[in-house]
Amino acid sequence: MIFEEIAxxxxxxxxxxxxxxxxxxxxxxxxxxxxxxxxIDLETIGIEYANLLSxxxxxxxxxxxxxxxxxxxxTDNYLILLRSISPEYFIALVLSPxxxxxxxxxxxxxxxxxxxxEL
Amino acid sequence: MIFEEIAxxxxxxxxxxxxxxxxxxxxxxxxxxxxxxxxIDLETIGIEYANLLSxxxxxxxxxxxxxxxxxxxxTDNYLILLRSISPEYFIALVLSPxxxxxxxxxxxxxxxxxxxxEL
Numbered sequence: 360m361i362f363e364e365i366a367x368x369x370x371x372x373x374x375x376x377x378x379x380x381x382x383x384x385x386x387x388x389x390x391x392x393x394x395x396x397x398x399i400d401l402e403t404i405g406i407e408y409a410n411l412l413s414x415x416x417x418x419x420x421x422x423x424x425x426x427x428x429x430x431x432x433x434t435d436n437y438l439i440l441l442r443s444i445s446p447e448y449f450i451a452l453v454l455s456p457x458x459x460x461x462x463x464x465x466x467x468x469x470x471x472x473x474x475x476x477e478l
Numbered sequence: 479m480i481f482e483e484i485a486x487x488x489x490x491x492x493x494x495x496x497x498x499x500x501x502x503x504x505x506x507x508x509x510x511x512x513x514x515x516x517x518i519d520l521e522t523i524g525i526e527y528a529n530l531l532s533x534x535x536x537x538x539x540x541x542x543x544x545x546x547x548x549x550x551x552x553t554d555n556y557l558i559l560l561r562s563i564s565p566e567y568f569i570a571l572v573l574s575p576x577x578x579x580x581x582x583x584x585x586x587x588x589x590x591x592x593x594x595x596e597l
Contacts, residue, residue, distance in 0.1 A: 400541075407537050414533060415551060418526050422519075425554025432534060435544025461580075 361477045362390035369450070369466050370394055375438075375458020380405045381450045381474060384413055389448070399453070404439075408451055412441055429464070442467035444474050480596050481509035484589050488569070489513055492585060494557075494577020499524045500569045500593060503532055508567070518572070523558075527570055531560055550583070561586035563593050 366379040370392050378401050380391040386406040393401060416427040430441040438454040440463045450470060452463050485498040489511050497520050499510040505525040512520060535546040549560040557573040559582045569589060571582050 404541055407541055411534060411537055415530060418530055419551065419553045422523055422526055424556050424558075427551060427553050429550075429552035431548075431550040432538065432546060433548035434538045434546050437543050439543075 361473065363392070365450075365470050365473060366390045366392035369452055369463075369470060373452070373454065373459050373463045373466060375455040376452055376463060377455065378453040379451065381444075381448065382406075382409055383448055384409050384446070386410075401453070404453065405451060408439065408441055409449070412443070412449055416443075429467075431460070431464070438463075440464060440467055442471060444471050445478065448474070448478065450474065480592065482511070484569075484592060485509045485511035488571055488582075488585050488589060492571070492573065492578050492582045494574040495571055495582060496574065497572040498570065500563075500567065501525075501528055502567055503528050503565070505529075520572070523572065524570060527558065527560055528568070531562070531568055535562075548583070548586075550579070557582075559583060559586055561590060563590050564597065567593070567597065569593065 362381050366381055369379045370376045377397045378393045380401055381389040382405045386409050391401050415430055419427045428443050432439045438456050438458050440452040441449055443449050450467055481500050488498045489495045496516045497512045499520055500508040501524045505528050510520050534549055538546045547562050551558045557575050557577050559571040560568055562568050569586055
């Protein structure tokens with residue numbers, strides 16, 4: 360299935376990437392992939408970021424910034440890349456803080472039309 | 479004053495950058511700079527993103543991601559780069575969507591110790 364392939368591919372092709380999830384803004388995952396040996400609660404993380412993305416989208420629209428396409432969050436422990444697919448869906452990639460930011464952003468961007476075509 | 483210099487320097491040295499603000503999480507600006515001819519309500523944008531940054535920080539800490547260092551938001555109309563300076567302060571850079579993302583991130587990162595030294 361294309362969603363599984365994209366989730367896996369995104370993780371395996373980016374240095375430092377550990378997990379990926381394609382998710383609805385309602386918190387229901389379409390597909391997810393965790394690198395072997397990684398122990399994180401990806402679904403909980405996804406749900407929290409789904410909420411944040413909705414919150415961020417509301418704010419950016421209210422100040423006339425238009426639709427939110429992408430959000431990247433760097434924390435002490437992770438780099439989290441979020442890319443909006445449609446008003447209902449997004450894809451998230453979790454990397455270690457020193458992961459390849461540019462390639463992660465690029466792969467998420469090019470995954471959007473592929474995912475959209477299957478929705 | 480160093481804050482003014484950093485705010486101006488960050489905007490003038492990055493392709494596509496239009497405004498910069500150094501702000502407290504309480505919404506009070508230490509310094510801001512707008513490129514000539516730019517008409518945006520930087521203080522309102524700053525306050526909205528101050529709130530978002532606090533919201534994002536709460537979520538990332540609650541899921542064990544540690545402290546939020548950086549948030550980048552790409553919308554239809556702007557690219558907004560936020561960098562945490564301390565638990566109380568952050569710096570924001572507003573660019574056009576095609577602005578130089580990498581250089582913006584870099585200049586914000588290196589500005590942090592300079593700003594911290596003056597707080």
